[in-house]
Amino acid sequence: MVEIKTPEQLAKMREAGLVVAAIHKATREAAVPGATTKDLDDVARKVLDEHGAKSNFLGYGGFPATICTSKNEVVVHGIPSEDVVLEDGDIISIDCGAIVDGWHGDAAYTAFVGSGHAPELIELSRVTEESMWAGIAAMKQGNRLVDVSKAIESYIRRQPRPATGKYGIIEDYGGHGIGTQMHMEPHLLNYVERRRGRGPKLVPGFCLAIEPMVSLGTPRTEVLEDDWTVITTDGTWSSHWEHSVAVTEAGPLVLTAPDGGKAKLAEMGITAAPDPLG
Structure with a gap:
C-alpha cells in the first residue's frame, strides 16, 4: 500500500517542495502585527501562481483556502479569514502545500508575530521543530515506521518540563505518506503505540510528511463548528512543524527544505542525500 518513488519522481517532488519553501519564506515575512490570516493566504496564492504550481489544500x-493558518490555541487546519488579525505576541503555524506535474509537497512551520514572546512559547516551538528533525534523522534504510515515531516522542519526553507542567503530544493528528496524493499510507503517529506494531520498512523511495504537533498542556483536541479548525481542549497554545522527507540510498532528502536538509542534518552528524535538482 506504500507508494515507492523512483529517483525521477523524487526530483518532481523536490520541485514541489521548493515551491512550498518559497511559500514559507513569503508568508513568514508577511506574518506581522496587523496582518490578517487572509493576507497570508493571498501571499501564498501569489507564490503558487508565480511558480506555475497548484494548491493541494x-x-x-x-477546504476553502490555500493554506492553514493556526493561531495560538489552534493546533491545525485554521481557516484564513479577514476577521483573524495577528497581534504582537501571537504565534501562528502555517501549513501549506503545492502540486507540480501531479507530485505533492507539504510542510508547516510556527512563526512568532512581533516580539516579547514568553520563554515557554519559544521553547515550545524549538522542542516541536527539533522533534521533527529527530524523526527526519530516523528516515534511513533498514529502519521501520515506528522508529520515526519513537525518535519524535523520545526527543519531546527528554526535554525539561515547561512551566505549564508538561508537553502534550497531540493524539488525533500525525504525519502521512505523500507523493501522487497529499495524504497517503502510512499514517505516522508522533508517539509509539505498541498495538500498531513496527510498521513498514523504510526503503529508498519511501516518502513521509513528518509533522509533530505539541501543546503546552493537553494532547487532546476538539474541532470547531466550521468542521475544520482544531483547538486544544484546555486552551493551551500549540506548535506545528512539518517537512516532506524521502529515504534514499545516500541518506534522507528533505524535499521541502531549501537546502534539502543538509545544514541541519550535518549538525546531527548525518549526511543528507544530494539534491536531485543540483
Missing part, C-alpha cells in the same frame, strides 16, 4: 475535502 484548496478544495481538499472542501
Whole structure:
C-alpha cells in the first residue's frame, strides 16, 4: 500500500517542495502585527501562481483556502479569514502545500508575530521543530515506521518540563505518506503505540510528511463548528512543524527544505542525500 518513488519522481517532488519553501519564506515575512490570516493566504496564492504550481489544500475535502493558518490555541487546519488579525505576541503555524506535474509537497512551520514572546512559547516551538528533525534523522534504510515515531516522542519526553507542567503530544493528528496524493499510507503517529506494531520498512523511495504537533498542556483536541479548525481542549497554545522527507540510498532528502536538509542534518552528524535538482 506504500507508494515507492523512483529517483525521477523524487526530483518532481523536490520541485514541489521548493515551491512550498518559497511559500514559507513569503508568508513568514508577511506574518506581522496587523496582518490578517487572509493576507497570508493571498501571499501564498501569489507564490503558487508565480511558480506555475497548484494548491493541494484548496478544495481538499472542501477546504476553502490555500493554506492553514493556526493561531495560538489552534493546533491545525485554521481557516484564513479577514476577521483573524495577528497581534504582537501571537504565534501562528502555517501549513501549506503545492502540486507540480501531479507530485505533492507539504510542510508547516510556527512563526512568532512581533516580539516579547514568553520563554515557554519559544521553547515550545524549538522542542516541536527539533522533534521533527529527530524523526527526519530516523528516515534511513533498514529502519521501520515506528522508529520515526519513537525518535519524535523520545526527543519531546527528554526535554525539561515547561512551566505549564508538561508537553502534550497531540493524539488525533500525525504525519502521512505523500507523493501522487497529499495524504497517503502510512499514517505516522508522533508517539509509539505498541498495538500498531513496527510498521513498514523504510526503503529508498519511501516518502513521509513528518509533522509533530505539541501543546503546552493537553494532547487532546476538539474541532470547531466550521468542521475544520482544531483547538486544544484546555486552551493551551500549540506548535506545528512539518517537512516532506524521502529515504534514499545516500541518506534522507528533505524535499521541502531549501537546502534539502543538509545544514541541519550535518549538525546531527548525518549526511543528507544530494539534491536531485543540483
